[in-house]
Amino acid sequence: MTVEDVAKHLEYRRNNQQRLKDMKLHKLVDGKYDLYSDENSQNFLIVKRKDAIAENADIIPLSAIDKVQIVKKYNKNNPDYVDIYIRIDLANFQFKQLEIMANTFPKTDVKVDEYDKAVALAHDYLQTLKDLIEVQGG
DSSP, rough: OOHHHHHHHHHHHHHHHHHHHHOOOOEOOOOSSEEEEEETEEEEEEEEEOOHHHHOOEEEGGGEEEEEEEEEEEEEEEEEEEEEEEEEESSSSSSSSEEEEEEETTTTTHHHHHHHHHHHHHHHHHHHHHHHHHHHTT
């Protein structure tokens, strides 16, 4: 990154944090990562630590969503585990892709109930985002 890139990013973080303070957020999905929308359902946030302002969670316009899908892949730290993610591809936004982990499982001993819950949570994220896009008219 250039000095100019760093300055732009710091300005983006400051503006984002101020915008967060002015928003009225609604929690839509409660999981390892919480999914929120603003009161007008024009933006969404993904929050890990349960406090969007302290985390300075990115405010992402719903119009930036290009594709949402459930992805299962081997855990990068331990290939004996499988992770379930929601992958969000974004267009015309600072980031090109976001991934939300629903859960991780040993691939040789997947407990059916826990696995089913993680897949159901992944579907909740997916459907909630699709519903928001539909309400927005996208």
